[in-house]
Amino acid sequence: MPSAFSHAFAAVALGKTYTGERMSWRFWVLAAGSAAMPDFDVISFRFGIPYESMLGHRGLTHSLLFAVFWALLAMFWEFKYIAPFSKRWWGLLAFFFMATASHGVLDAFTDGGEGVGFFVPFNATRYFFPWTPIEVSPIGVGGFFSHRGWVVMKSEFLYVWLPFAGLWLAAWIWRRMVWARLKPQQN
Numbered sequence: 001m002p003s004a005f006s007h008a009f010a011a012v013a014l015g016k017t018y019t020g021e022r023m024s025w026r027f028w029v030l031a032a033g034s035a036a037m038p039d040f041d042v043i044s045f046r047f048g049i050p051y052e053s054m055l056g057h058r059g060l061t062h063s064l065l066f067a068v069f070w071a072l073l074a075m076f077w078e079f080k081y082i083a084p085f086s087k088r089w090w091g092l093l094a095f096f097f098m099a100t101a102s103h104g105v106l107d108a109f110t111d112g113g114e115g116v117g118f119f120v121p122f123n124a125t126r127y128f129f130p131w132t133p134i135e136v137s138p139i140g141v142g143g144f145f146s147h148r149g150w151v152v153m154k155s156e157f158l159y160v161w162l163p164f165a166g167l168w169l170a171a172w173i174w175r176r177m178v179w180a181r182l183k184p185q186q187n
């Protein structure tokens with residue numbers, strides 16, 4: 001995994017791209033949490049489940065199906081006041097799917113461990129992208145405060161924080177400078 005903070009930051013930047021509206025703090029916590037949560041599967045090591053198993057680390061909770069399931073759960077649990085299948089409902093569903101799926105996508109850019117089981121439970125194959133610039137983060141907190149931790153932080157800054165901050169900035173500029181002018185003035 002890139003560290004939980006990097007996953008959370010990516011989701012917040014996606015949220016800022018998705019909407020210029022003021023959203024509740026619960027929205028942001030849920031967005032950040034959705035992106036960090038798939039790594040709870042490291043608990044599988046405790047139960048002796050092998051890494052490459054569908055239920056192992058980077059398996060089921062990193063799959064696209066899980067992201068759909070989690071996004072639906074978010075809609076019916078946190079946003080139940082929004083009319084199901086309305087335009088706003090679909091928009092939020094798509095956002096929470098993206099926030100959750102962004103986790104596996106970022107993991108597939110890392111240079112270590114097993115790949116990501118995007119198609120679990122239908123297919124157990126683990127995938128990496130052809131380009132894997134992100135240094136894989138040590139599992140557990142201990143390894144983080146080491147030389148290796150520093151190397152990981154640098155690569156996450158370069159390949160996660162920087163591009164997602166760029167996305168956030170681009171969305172901000174678009175809304176402030178371009179969209180605001182294109183929109184017909186209402187008098």
Ligand SMILES: [Zn+2]
Nearest residue numbers: 001038039107
């Ligand atoms: Zn992960």
